[in-house]
Amino acid sequence: MATERQSSRGKRWLTYGGLGLCGVAAGLPFVWMLLASFMTEGETLRRVLLPEQVQWANYVLAWKEADFGLYFKNSLIIAVMQVGGTLLFSLMAAYPLARIPFRGREVVFVVILGTMMVPEMVTTGPNFLLINWLNRHSPIPWLNNWPALTIPFMASAFAIFLLRQFLRGIPGELWEAARMDGAGHLRFLLQIALPLCRAPLLTVGMFTFIGSWNSLAWPMLVTNTPEWRPISVGLQQFVSEAGAEVHLQMAGAVVSTLPVLLVYFLIQKEFTEGISLSGLKA
């Protein structure tokens, strides 16, 4: 008995020790970013380890200089729209790909996957031309406005693929049982499949949020004015030819990272020890 407890304690120490050590490596960039955001410019140039005084002024300056309030709001609206659209449309698309054996299903799946396989820099040009065309021919402007920043991203092959995997994993008996109860596809999707997909939906939502929040190249291309400029573009303000003002850049980066961290922290609580199927057997 005693040896068993000892060995399990030893194992626990090993586990936590290993996790902690690797965790240090994992957390290092964030810690450095945090420390640098509190340094003066001189301290960042002299590569000191810790700032002498906490320079809260960096945050104030970064917020004002880069009009962060506006950019924050823009990033938030854009991210929420992208997440909403992606979750809805991708779940809808994943369902038939997983559970309805229609004609051409495999081809459609491969085509959808195919959209992920081309490097962005080559599709950016044609997409921009398309946006310009839409800008000229649609009632609402697309450039410098929310449509160009959100609509192209409202369906994601990545999301469709992940959700399809999960939906395929739902046992066939559940579907048979629902069928016998007289449920159609829509009811099955909403009442049975959706709750089971909580984890992947949250995951997709979070990754979409992060992708949207950090995305730089596309917003840079489709916004010229500050109105709809997101925070990722705003952060570029601190990079100039004479060298980046690292302390301000890092302050901006920390502010920009906090919402992402928050979202992740809230989400990961949902990844619990595994769902219980017992209630559904009835």
Next chain:
Amino acid sequence: MKKIPLREQAIAWGFLSPALLVLLVFGIWPIAYALYISLHRWRIKQEAFIGVDHYVRALSDPGLFNGFKVTLFYALGTIPAEMVLSTGLACLLFNILRGKGFFRVLYFLPYITPVIASAVVFRTLFSPHPSSLANRFWVFWGFENQRWLYENKSAVALGLKALGFSTYPAWVDTFFPSLALVSVILYNIWVYVGYDTVILLAGLSAIPRQYYEAAEIDGASPWQSFCQITLPLISPTLFFLATVAIIGTFKAFNHIYILRTPGARDTTDVLSVVIFDQIFQNHNSGYAAALAFILFIAILVLTLVQNRVLGRRVFYGD
């Protein structure tokens, strides 16, 4: 084969239509347009139609072959390591009793830290300077200071040098990744392990508790549980991760470009970087589009092969 009722098919297409519309307009159309570009001489504006000239040229372009080689090294270096590390990490983070939330956030940090910050940290840690952490660690074990991201000689060549071989055949440099590339690989593993782990955590949390409970009652060991319950039931997620990893590493750009140094020469130029250079340095959009298409075909083939080989092993529960 059973004939599928029309109503079912209509429902299927109905569900698919919004996403399909977006993807066709903003995903497929640009690809088709890029194909169109690749068939013309196209520096900035469309010029003459030249058919497959770009493709023919690509077949004898040493830059393209180097790009493929570097990308292959990169994929082989990152994917297996990431999958193994993230699976282990996910299982650990799922089962430990204390500090679950804290550790999960900690391991995800490299992925959400803006690239500028994580790249600067990595460059500092792996600086060629003798005082950098990597060099101090390396010297501690009795080796020489390395130039890390600035080293275009292969890691194997350096190993041979350390063992005392002052000369070695040239193929040692060509057929093994450079130290700079190894450093870039380390950086990317560091960044993406957290990302893979999160996806696996989602997969683990979809496994019904009852299965584990039943296994325990039957007297199964943790390893047996893992092999017979966990692995099969997260295999759809693992398959997803492997596919996404292959597509992602072959397309990878940002986290590699930011670590590019003059000293590394072209040993860290993955295909996306080669394409990028064609557009922004050589101002040749037509040729770049052709290269992108070749890359696309390569990824497509790899994905289909992987689908065939691994797809059968995936357990879907029905």
Next chain:
Amino acid sequence: MRQTRLQRWLAWGVAWMAGACGSASPPPSQPSPDEVDPQGQAAVFWYQHTRERESALQEMIAQFNRENPHNIQVKGEYGGSYSHIYNKMLVGLQGGSLPQLVVAYQNQAQVYHSADGVVDLLPYMNSPKWGLSPEARADYIESFLEQDRMRGIQTAFPPNRSMEILYYNADWLRELGSDHPPQNWEEFAQFCRRAKAQPFSKAANPQRAVGYLLDMDASRLAAMVFSRGGDFIDPAQSQYNFITPEAKAALQLLVELAAEGAVEVLAEPNGDTSEFGSGQLLFAISSSSGLPFMKRAVDSGAKFAWGVAAVPYEGERPVVNVYGASVVLCRTTPEQQLAAWLFIKWFTEPEQQARWVRASGYFPARRSAASGLGAYFAENPNFQIAYGLLDYGKTEPTAPGYETVRRLVQNAMVDALDGAQLDPLLYQLTRSANATLEPE
């Protein structure tokens, strides 16, 4: 003498390329600007400036909008960094929308021109009604305008420039036995060696002492080659030529000093600024636009006396590498183009130039701007010293494909420092560089 041969060479190279590219048709002709009325036009200006430079620029734009007699309204927009702007222009040229004015490097301007995206500025400069007076025209530093000229077409206009200069730690030099910056490369090498042996007394880390940190960049090598009286091109042959005694001498010196540890390879972005500021680096060679940054580094670092000078030279006079981004006039409508020209003309008037210099730290393109800079010179003596060197300016090649050649030069520098034989290396470099001049 050299200049006209350079022009001929550029004309030859570009004509060959343009013809081979298939865009052999002449660009659509422009109506003479004299007939055009710019009244009430709007012009958009894309720039890459941020923070203080952007605020100053926006203020100047607002002033122009208020004061100009034609009610022209200019709108300045931050377009991102140079590469972001270039990206936007590439897609804009394909049928999107173009701004009226945009910042561009010489090779980018040439790319835009080859796609008929920008107009020739000479008709505007020479227009009797809207152009420059002969005095104004003479006031511009000719070499700047020439840098932006190609085959007799003024593709871009220079609002400002920067140059490669030598930053030196004066206090440390004194400790090493000299009271003036190195005049030639032999002195430079001598003091690099001495610096390595004798660290600076006020250095943050007394163990660390380096003479010079080499940045693997074509502009650095260009500065070293130019200052020895050499060049990257061979005017007689109208091609690139690196098989020159100057290029070899430059690389040889670096290799020797690196072997002794007196010169190291730059290993982090802004590493030279940070080490210079900490008193660990004796010499730095980089752009004059980094002067304020260097000042801040020293003031928050080891706080010592420092100065700038021309890069060490052989011969009677210094030769400095001058470069910088210009502004191009995009092909939109004749009215908008004229409006944009009027803005850039106003922006490069001496008064505005002096104001822009004060805000940005760039050098002006007009000599008479100096008369408004008395106070600025007094506050920034180093800037004044560098300003005095403008007449000795020389520019890197501006042929199409030079971007690729820069990368080739960079690779050659890496190989040289890795121990490659210099003669075959320079031969191979010349061959590869000249391959970029050939039509595709």
